[in-house]
Amino acid sequence: MSQAAPHGGKTRSFFAWGNVEDALSAEERTAVDQGLSALPVWDPSPLGPAPKAADYALTKPRVSPPAALAETLTADPEERLRHSRGRSYEDLALMLMREGGQAPDYVAYPETEAEISALFDWAASAKVALVPYGGGSSVCGGVDTGVGDGYDGVVSLDMTRFNRILEVDRTSRAARMQGGLLGPELEAGLRPHGLTLRYFPQSFEFSTLGGWIATRGGGHYATLYTHIDDFVESVRMVTPEGPWESRRLPGSGAGPSPDRLALGSEGVFGVITEAWMRLQDRPSHRGSASALFKDMPAAGRAARALAQSGLFPTNCRVLDPGEARFNGVGDGASAVLILGFESADHPVDAWLARGLEILDDHGGAYDKAAAQRSLAKGSTENRSGAAGQWRDSFVRAPYLRDHVVQRGLILDTFETAIPWDRFEQFYHDVVAETADVIKRVTGVAADVTCRLTHVYPDGAAPYFTYMAHGSNSGDFASCRAKWREIKAETNAIVVRHGGTVTHHHAVGRDHRSGYEAQTPPLYRDALRAVKQRVDPGAVLNPGVLIDAQAAMRVAP
Amino acid sequence: MSQAAPHGGKTRSFFAWGNVEDALSAEERTAVDQGLSALPVWDPSPLGPAPKAADYALTKPRVSPPAALAETLTADPEERLRHSRGRSYEDLALMLMREGGQAPDYVAYPETEAEISALFDWAASAKVALVPYGGGSSVCGGVDTGVGDGYDGVVSLDMTRFNRILEVDRTSRAARMQGGLLGPELEAGLRPHGLTLRYFPQSFEFSTLGGWIATRGGGHYATLYTHIDDFVESVRMVTPEGPWESRRLPGSGAGPSPDRLALGSEGVFGVITEAWMRLQDRPSHRGSASALFKDMPAAGRAARALAQSGLFPTNCRVLDPGEARFNGVGDGASAVLILGFESADHPVDAWLARGLEILDDHGGAYDKAAAQRSLAKGSTENRSGAAGQWRDSFVRAPYLRDHVVQRGLILDTFETAIPWDRFEQFYHDVVAETADVIKRVTGVAADVTCRLTHVYPDGAAPYFTYMAHGSNSGDFASCRAKWREIKAETNAIVVRHGGTVTHHHAVGRDHRSGYEAQTPPLYRDALRAVKQRVDPGAVLNPGVLIDAQAAMRVAP
Numbered sequence A, B: 001m002s003q004a005a006p007h008g009g010k011t012r013s014f015f016a017w018g019n020v021e022d023a024l025s026a027e028e029r030t031a032v033d034q035g036l037s038a039l040p041v042w043d044p045s046p047l048g049p050a051p052k053a054a055d056y057a058l059t060k061p062r063v064s065p066p067a068a069l070a071e072t073l074t075a076d077p078e079e080r081l082r083h084s085r086g087r088s089y090e091d092l093a094l095m096l097m098r099e100g101g102q103a104p105d106y107v108a109y110p111e112t113e114a115e116i117s118a119l120f121d122w123a124a125s126a127k128v129a130l131v132p133y134g135g136g137s138s139v140c141g142g143v144d145t146g147v148g149d150g151y152d153g154v155v156s157l158d159m160t161r162f163n164r165i166l167e168v169d170r171t172s173r174a175a176r177m178q179g180g181l182l183g184p185e186l187e188a189g190l191r192p193h194g195l196t197l198r199y200f201p202q203s204f205e206f207s208t209l210g211g212w213i214a215t216r217g218g219g220h221y222a223t224l225y226t227h228i229d230d231f232v233e234s235v236r237m238v239t240p241e242g243p244w245e246s247r248r249l250p251g252s253g254a255g256p257s258p259d260r261l262a263l264g265s266e267g268v269f270g271v272i273t274e275a276w277m278r279l280q281d282r283p284s285h286r287g288s289a290s291a292l293f294k295d296m297p298a299a300g301r302a303a304r305a306l307a308q309s310g311l312f313p314t315n316c317r318v319l320d321p322g323e324a325r326f327n328g329v330g331d332g333a334s335a336v337l338i339l340g341f342e343s344a345d346h347p348v349d350a351w352l353a354r355g356l357e358i359l360d361d362h363g364g365a366y367d368k369a370a371a372q373r374s375l376a377k378g379s380t381e382n383r384s385g386a387a388g389q390w391r392d393s394f395v396r397a398p399y400l401r402d403h404v405v406q407r408g409l410i411l412d413t414f415e416t417a418i419p420w421d422r423f424e425q426f427y428h429d430v431v432a433e434t435a436d437v438i439k440r441v442t443g444v445a446a447d448v449t450c451r452l453t454h455v456y457p458d459g460a461a462p463y464f465t466y467m468a469h470g471s472n473s474g475d476f477a478s479c480r481a482k483w484r485e486i487k488a489e490t491n492a493i494v495v496r497h498g499g500t501v502t503h504h505h506a507v508g509r510d511h512r513s514g515y516e517a518q519t520p521p522l523y524r525d526a527l528r529a530v531k532q533r534v535d536p537g538a539v540l541n542p543g544v545l546i547d548a549q550a551a552m553r554v555a556p
Helices: A026-036 A077-082 A089-096 A113-126 A183-193 A209-215 A258-262 A296-307 A321-326 A349-361 A368-374 A385-406 A420-442 A476-496 A512-518 A521-534 B026-036 B077-082 B089-096 B113-126 B183-193 B209-215 B258-262 B296-307 B321-326 B349-361 B368-374 B385-406 B420-442 B476-496 B512-518 B521-534
Strands: A106-108 A128-133 A153-158 A165-169 A174-178 A232-239 A242-245 A271-278 A285-293 A315-319 A335-343 A409-415 A448-456 A459-469 B106-108 B128-133 B153-158 B165-169 B174-178 B232-239 B242-245 B271-278 B285-293 B315-319 B335-343 B409-415 B448-456 B459-469
Touching: A026 A385, A077 A106, A089 A385, A089 A409, A089 A476, A113 A128, A113 A153, A113 A232, A113 A271, A165 A183, A174 A183, A174 A209, A209 A271, A232 A258, A242 B521, A258 B258, A258 B521, A285 A296, A285 A349, A285 A368, A296 A315, A296 A335, A296 A349, A296 A420, A296 A448, A296 A459, A315 A321, A321 A335, A321 A448, A335 A349, A349 A368, A349 B349, A385 A409, A409 A476, A420 A448, A420 A459, A420 A476, A459 A476, A476 A512, A521 B242, A521 B258, A521 B521, B026 B385, B077 B106, B089 B385, B089 B409, B089 B476, B113 B128, B113 B153, B113 B232, B113 B271, B165 B183, B174 B183, B174 B209, B209 B271, B232 B258, B285 B296, B285 B349, B285 B368, B296 B315, B296 B335, B296 B349, B296 B420, B296 B448, B296 B459, B315 B321, B321 B335, B321 B448, B335 B349, B349 B368, B385 B409, B409 B476, B420 B448, B420 B459, B420 B476, B459 B476, B476 B512
Parallel strands: A106 A153, A128 A153, B106 B153, B128 B153
Antiparallel strands: A165 A174, A174 A271, A232 A242, A232 A271, A285 A335, A315 A335, A315 A448, A409 A459, A448 A459, B165 B174, B174 B271, B232 B242, B232 B271, B285 B335, B315 B335, B315 B448, B409 B459, B448 B459
16 A cells, blocks of 8 residues: 655654654754753764664564455555654654664554444554554654554554545534644644634644544643643544444533543544544734733733633733743843734724733733734734744744754653642742752753743643753663653652643653652543443553553563 | 531422512512413413412331431421422422322431431432432422332432532642532622632522532523633542542643543533542623614624634624514614623623624624723613613513413423524524414424523523413323423434534423434443443432433323
8 A cells, every 4th residue: 555645745853853845954053052052961963874774673563464454454664663652752752763673563544433443443453452543643652653562463554545524514614524624634624614723732743633632632722722621522433342422412411421421532432533623713803912921820820811801811821931032032131921812703902902901910011003003903922932932943943852852852741730829839849849850860961941822720740851861872772761750850840840741842751750740540440441442452552551452661 | 417508598499480579569560470471372271379389299218227327317298398409490380280199208418428328328328319409490300209110119318508618729729629609609609709700501599519510500600601610620529439539630631531421411420529620710891782673684793703702702692583582682673793802801892893804794783882881880881781781681581480380371492402503403493393383282283492501612591481381271191291292302403403412401301302303322322331330229300301201201
């Protein structure tokens, strides 16, 4: 069978983030290196040769699929490598180590639910694990095919052939769409109808509708519609024991929500083949401002007032001084709050005016004239300035990370959520304790920065970034060992101080220690009881979320 | 032990809605009778004597609790009768029939989780069913103690001693509260903190926080915050196998939400002892208008535009012409849309102005000057007019129903939700088919009216009311039999046309036929797997939601 179609004429990297063509250019790499050269952690590894598929030792497929599945499966080496893991720091380190041992025996590209069911039947009878795969952008070990002992083979179940929009209901602003639609395909299909899902995670280009639902992903917008959860009108999930489809309803009180058991199930119960999703009109009115605050707690108090105001800003993103400096917004010494309102229905003047009053009340400094100009129809003010710079660096960040990692640094993020009453102390403690861990593990002091990606009336979602020293000699195994130690500690730090181990990246394998610390054992037992009912052969995504397999990655 | 404390100095009726003192006065009864006298269904039964506890044949308690539970349990006859069922049409009919045979053997008033656990242990060993009971306002058989065969006894587990506010977090606007708090107790406890849950179901006075969560109740407000679901920050549920407590978080993406399995569990998994709830500031700015439309579809289109506008009106209630006439609002020939905005943060002038434009765009007729006056601080415009009349009749409606039922009429409601694209046809079909059923079952034509209680961007929640002829001789057994036939049909009609069998009244026993028609069998099996894990002795609320017991009430 043929390989997956390239993305807009571009080629997906089999080992790194996104498209081969979008990796940093030589000029960009030099600029990044120069920008980092003053940092204590900058002690770069020489850039080695780029990985090639031939670098990896792949086992021969260990199992033989039935003839009926021959058209659905491929054993192409590059396909197997690309599907062997997601795109976390550790995934990249393993690829740079040329670790291919855990690659799946096959990649399946089913096009019908009948083919998925046939895969389920074969998997149960042949002791084959199936790992559902959307866009492969997991940063928590969610699509890892290193499933450990107990299986005779592993297949990555790529859903991207399920990429059709099946029905559009303009009246209700909803559409029935297949689970394998990548972000750009989905939006392109809705555009002729004047509709949009308006769900833009950082992984937008490289993640799918089904993946967003399975992981309870979080989009770009800061309030109200934060997670994918609230856009789901109904879900169709195919399990080894048959379909699980909820009725399309705007609201219901009939028992526990069936959708909410599919949301966050991370592929351990079934594969999401379709969903009816709530859509929005494309916004035509905008207004925005960027304000400086003396420090993160002060900016956080302004964000809290905005989140509790009932104004529901589209953007209400807060960067601490280090984060602002790294992203080239603000004056580098202040925290920055980026506030934006958007509407498809009405001018947002009154909304922005009240938002600015709240910024004033909390000591925010911003350009009043620029805020006023942002309200003009077609204003470029919303596309430039701090908001625009932020957006550009947001989309490019994973490519930048890939380069920095190849230079031997450990660049990673972790995200959480915490009620407002604990936020200031939490911010202080998590930054300080993470910095201590990094110093201890790597021997070199490192900056830990923070932004708020989403704000709620009752709390915030802080997102932490750190860049640590790994190796100056291309020793990615050593980098990876350090990362694992730091990761285990940050899971524990976040949960110990009252946060959730993940706000929108999902649990996967990498967050299981934190997940187990924060959830009641009885609840996880209840999920296992559901798993037993819908996947009695335990073929789906072993090791992830609640599955009995290894609690972190299987070491190669 | 002593009986439950009276409500604000008033006495709860053991057989009818609410407080004895709040039943219709003689003058009100006469006025209602006169108001109905022109209707074809008006062929009244003589008013019989009010039920007295001594009218009912109660069995002696069939089981003997251990001494340690003696203080927790009461066998007081009036307590047993009051807890024998909820407050649906059928419940009242059964009480008027003097049916006491299904009364619980005891009523338990636990004050600690240890007492609840002791009840669980005894129930499992003695084959006693436990029926969790909050305020007892269920209108779907959710607290019915007629559990059928297979149990040696039944205990109603009244949670109203769990009525404390345990912690208030002003910063995050949240509070940890016990599950047995009745609406007025909860709001009174929050008032000194300047906070409110702003959750006002029609049953507000006679229902509890834990009951709202267990049934996924719906409040008074029309958009955004419709169900209790979104106010839940975390839940503590005690099950026979131990506690199930989620972490307090403003948002999370860590696996399927544990709270969403407790929400809607209707007492079959455990008893909700505590929850952290998201609160709001008390509103200080208001604006409102009432508009007439030529018919329900036209008013529905305006409501849809409002729901899709992003303005998030606090009220956006739509009454069809019959409903408006019955509630004394509008001109009796038009549909009425009641629009209201409220905010604790900002004047709502811009919100109301845009809302009025939308009413204009859809042909709504309203009093512009009154709408303008409603914006003035402390305006009485919001408390009088159609909105005020509506509110008064809303709270009094159940008392009015009780009188009408005693006059031999069958007065009932059913509620659902449907996407906008199907709404107009759905409204037409459900009204017409329900009218046909009533004519066939009772022999007398009856009006079926409709209002929209909540509106969503993708659909509406229609709420239907009918008044049918039952008996002109006080034959409540005959009334009940007719009601059961109508109920089974309306369940089927609503679900056949794409709706949910309940938007916020819950499934209980009465909606199970519809629930089973609308949910995938595999999903209900998954819930049963959870039930088996947390309540292996099957002591909790047999017959409700997914339990294997009788799918409708056990006939006496």
